[in-house]
Amino acid sequence: xxxxxxxxxxxxxxxxxAELFREKGYAASSMRDLAQKLGIEAASxxxxxxxxxxxxxxxxxxxxxxxxxSLEEVERQNVSASEKxxxxxxxxxxVMAKDLTASAVFMNEHRHLSxxxxxxxxxxxxxxxxxxxxxxxxGTKSGEFKENIDTKLSVMTLFSSLNWMPQWYNPDGKIDSIxxxxxxxxxxxxxxxxxxxx
Amino acid sequence: xxxxxxxxxxxxxxxxxAELFREKGYAASSMRDLAQKLGIEAASxxxxxxxxxxxxxxxxxxxxxxxxxSLEEVERQNVSASEKxxxxxxxxxxVMAKDLTASAVFMNEHRHLSxxxxxxxxxxxxxxxxxxxxxxxxGTKSGEFKENIDTKLSVMTLFSSLNWMPQWYNPDGKIDSIxxxxxxxxxxxxxxxxxxxx
DNA sequence: GGTAATGGCTAACGGATGTTAGTGTAAAGC
DNA sequence: GCTTTACACTAACATCCGTTAGCCATTACC
Numbered sequence: 001x002x003x004x005x006x007x008x009x010x011x012x013x014x015x016x017x018a019e020l021f022r023e024k025g026y027a028a029s030s031m032r033d034l035a036q037k038l039g040i041e042a043a044s045x046x047x048x049x050x051x052x053x054x055x056x057x058x059x060x061x062x063x064x065x066x067x068x069x070s071l072e073e074v075e076r077q078n079v080s081a082s083e084k085x086x087x088x089x090x091x092x093x094x095v096m097a098k099d100l101t102a103s104a105v106f107m108n109e110h111r112h113l114s115x116x117x118x119x120x121x122x123x124x125x126x127x128x129x130x131x132x133x134x135x136x137x138x139g140t141k142s143g144e145f146k147e148n149i150d151t152k153l154s155v156m157t158l159f160s161s162l163n164w165m166p167q168w169y170n171p172d173g174k175i176d177s178i179x180x181x182x183x184x185x186x187x188x189x190x191x192x193x194x195x196x197x198x
Numbered sequence: 199x200x201x202x203x204x205x206x207x208x209x210x211x212x213x214x215x216a217e218l219f220r221e222k223g224y225a226a227s228s229m230r231d232l233a234q235k236l237g238i239e240a241a242s243x244x245x246x247x248x249x250x251x252x253x254x255x256x257x258x259x260x261x262x263x264x265x266x267x268s269l270e271e272v273e274r275q276n277v278s279a280s281e282k283x284x285x286x287x288x289x290x291x292x293v294m295a296k297d298l299t300a301s302a303v304f305m306n307e308h309r310h311l312s313x314x315x316x317x318x319x320x321x322x323x324x325x326x327x328x329x330x331x332x333x334x335x336x337g338t339k340s341g342e343f344k345e346n347i348d349t350k351l352s353v354m355t356l357f358s359s360l361n362w363m364p365q366w367y368n369p370d371g372k373i374d375s376i377x378x379x380x381x382x383x384x385x386x387x388x389x390x391x392x393x394x395x396x
Numbered sequence: 397g398g399t400a401a402t403g404g405c406t407a408a409c410g411g412a413t414g415t416t417a418g419t420g421t422a423a424a425g426c
Numbered sequence: 427g428c429t430t431t432a433c434a435c436t437a438a439c440a441t442c443c444g445t446t447a448g449c450c451a452t453t454a455c456c
Contacts (some may be wrong), residue, residue: 004273009432009433015348023312025223025225025309027222027223027225027226028225028310030412030413030414031413031414031415032412032413032414038284040433040434040435041434042413042414042415043416043417043434043435043436044415044433044434044435045415046415046416047432047433047434048433051414052414052416069443108306111222111223111419121310124259135416145296148379149385150381153373153381153382153385154385156362156363157359157382157385157386159361160358160359160360160361160363160443161355161358161361162454163356163358163362164354164357164358164361164362165354165358166348168354175348175351177373180351183347183348183351184355186352187347187351187352187386188385188386189358197442207403212413223436228442228443229444229445230442230443230444231445237404238404239404239405239406240443240444240445241404241405241406241445241446241447242403242404242405243400243445244403244444244445244446245403246402246403249444249445250444292421308435371423
């Protein structure tokens with residue numbers, strides 16, 4: 001039963017690390033800081049994790065897997081492009097809302113992954129983005145979306161909006177994550193302006 | 199004439215530092231790294247700057263001043279809210295495009311400012327955001343924008359989209375910054391969907 | 397031509413960093 | 427009851443960090 005009980009404490013370490021990395025950034029967070037948050041000595045951390053970077057890796061790649069899973073579900077649905085986009089946005093927001101701390105780390109700190117890990121991460125990311133791009137292109141071809149939009153610009157704007165959510169969203173506030181997803185997708189798809197206005 | 203000639207070399211240092219901070223992040227960038235980029239020794243940097251943080255400060259606050267100036271010009275114009283928003287967006291993009299490197303640092307590294315400087319910075323930022331928020335509210339009241347939108351969500355989405363531009367925009371590509379500003383404001387104000395569609 | 401300023405150097409500081417080695421101890425499993 | 431496992435400890439390592447002190451060469455100014 002080693003592995004199972006291991007997870008409990010190891011995940012506790014990773015969770016606290018996520019909080020720390022989010023607050024101060026990966027590079028500015030020391031293992032001694034992390035140990036202090038857990039009430040132990042820095043050296044004791046190494047009973048649970050192999051290195052500082054291993055923590056970052058598990059945070060980044062676990063989140064990446066969640067995003068991928070969410071998008072795959074959406075892609076399976078047989079609906080219009082704009083509806084697919086809407087569901088994709090809501091799904092993405094949902095994944096983030098489940099762990100805002102890890103999401104923030106995923107977004108802001110992944111660049112501190114070393115060499116091959118960074119490469120793998122960026123490949124996953126490009127793939128994810130391209131699948132959203134494909135949905136937008138589908139909508140352009142089907143005539144749902146404007147034909148003169150720049151797809152790259154659109155998809156980047158989309159991700160910018162989504163990915164910064166963890167930085168300002170307060171989960172204890174009056175607006176919940178599903179609501180955010182709805183409004184955000186409406187805003188991006190329909191815009192701020194009234195449809196009947198000029 | 200000390201100050202004038204000083205600027206030249208000092209600004210050279212700051213510019214290289216901006217590149218470094220952008221690539222590796224402030225905390226992960228060492229003064230020895232920076233010195234190497236300039237072909238000098240780390241200790242020699244201190245003939246030009248007082249500290250590492252002074253560099254970050256000048257980068258952050260100089261950009262903040264540029265943004266403020268741009269917005270003030272827009273606010274002076276006597277036009278509709280949606281036009282004001284459009285001009286504000288284009289102005290913001292324009293300021294970023296003038297120095298993408300400093301913009302990226304401004305956005306991602308400001309949190310490493312210490313104590314009172316961080317506080318001042320955040321106050322400037324909140325003020326800037328609130329002035330955009332006021333434009334959106336103006337548009338909602340005047341009936342140009344939908345009345346059921348969440349202003350905070352809208353303005354945060356707006357800034358997310360704007361602020362991530364330095365991360366993906368390639369100034370050597372075929373799409374120039376004015377074009378980006380135009381398209382971005384169109385996308386946020388009018389949405390992706392055709393106005394006559396469903 | 398003397399003087400000041402500019403921009404660089406070497407050497408060194410005190411402290412923080414990630415990590416390893418080796419040890420102890422309380423609980424869990426056979 | 428013995429052994430393993432989980433989890434903590436202390437001590438220490440080599441290296442990197444930002445920064446200071448003091449010195450030297452070249453250029454600009456009066």
